[in-house]
Amino acid sequence: MKWLHFFTPAKSIDFNESQTYISQHSGEDITILDVRQPSEYKQSHIPGATLIPLPQLSDRLDELDPDKPTLVY
Amino acid sequence: MLAGKGFRKVLNVSGGIKAWNAKTAIGPQDLGMDLFNGKEAPLDILKVAYSLEQGLRDFYITMEKQASHKKVKDLFAKLSDIEVKHQMSIYVAYNDISTKDVSKDEFEKMVEQKALEGGLTTKEYLELFGTNLNAEADVISLAMSIEAQALDLYQRVSLNVENLESRQIINKIANEEKAHLASLGKLMDSL
Numbered sequence: 001m002k003w004l005h006f007f008t009p010a011k012s013i014d015f016n017e018s019q020t021y022i023s024q025h026s027g028e029d030i031t032i033l034d035v036r037q038p039s040e041y042k043q044s045h046i047p048g049a050t051l052i053p054l055p056q057l058s059d060r061l062d063e064l065d066p067d068k069p070t071l072v073y
Numbered sequence: 074m075l076a077g078k079g080f081r082k083v084l085n086v087s088g089g090i091k092a093w094n095a096k097t098a099i100g101p102q103d104l105g106m107d108l109f110n111g112k113e114a115p116l117d118i119l120k121v122a123y124s125l126e127q128g129l130r131d132f133y134i135t136m137e138k139q140a141s142h143k144k145v146k147d148l149f150a151k152l153s154d155i156e157v158k159h160q161m162s163i164y165v166a167y168n169d170i171s172t173k174d175v176s177k178d179e180f181e182k183m184v185e186q187k188a189l190e191g192g193l194t195t196k197e198y199l200e201l202f203g204t205n206l207n208a209e210a211d212v213i214s215l216a217m218s219i220e221a222q223a224l225d226l227y228q229r230v231s232l233n234v235e236n237l238e239s240r241q242i243i244n245k246i247a248n249e250e251k252a253h254l255a256s257l258g259k260l261m262d263s264l
Contacts, residue, residue, distance in 0.1 A: 033075075070075055
């Protein structure tokens with residue numbers, strides 16, 4: 001069995017690029033979305049990140065602004 | 074999940090928070106090979122869905138063998154069994170909306186052809202994400218990302234399927250994938 005790429009098109013950026021991206025935008029202009037579990041979020045997270053654990057994401061999309069660039073981890 | 078729901082610009086941080094913690098850059102992943110542009114015929118969507126379930130099952134069976142933690146092992150065994158049921162429902166849905174009935178063998182051959190076009194083996198897939206098979210949190214996290222993709226796929230598919238019965242089948246599978254995601258989340262919290 002081989003996997004297909006089941007991923008919706010989303011550009012991937014590496015750590016350095018994401019740091020630059022965050023520093024170039026003010027917090028109000030971008031959404032930093034943390035989709036991990038709350039326990040992981042507590043341990044560490046990117047400052048300003050919104051926590052919506054993956055299991056809840058499909059039901060809570062209305063809390064996010066689709067027009068803002070969204071950085072997901 | 075976001076890119077398929079009208080979000081204009083979605084940026085995935087490669088390697089997630091691990092990359093931030095370790096401060097090491099993980100090479101860019103070109104995962105823009107979306108199979109679904111929303112214009113596919115429901116029959117084609119079901120073929121891809123079937124192969125997705127096959128992939129999920131394959132993934133869970135591999136993980137079940139690798140896992141040492143009993144709770145994790147049991148969950149993967151349970152999840153792989155459910156994917157078999159999903160495959161059967163998808164096959165039934167296919168015959169339900171297809172103008173001619175196909176046998177399960179014929180259907181699987183069609184699915185296989187489609188899956189081989191741009192596939193990755195489970196091993197390559199795990200390597201792509203830098204998953205440490207001995208780290209349960211890593212494996213569960215990958216399983217969650219796959220289930221989220223499956224959920225997203227089914228939610229989008231259900232909007233395209235006009236046949237009410239098929240739509241109900243897809244919705245039922247979507248809800249089960251959502252429940253899988255929740256179980257994986259709980260498991261992650263319990264580690």
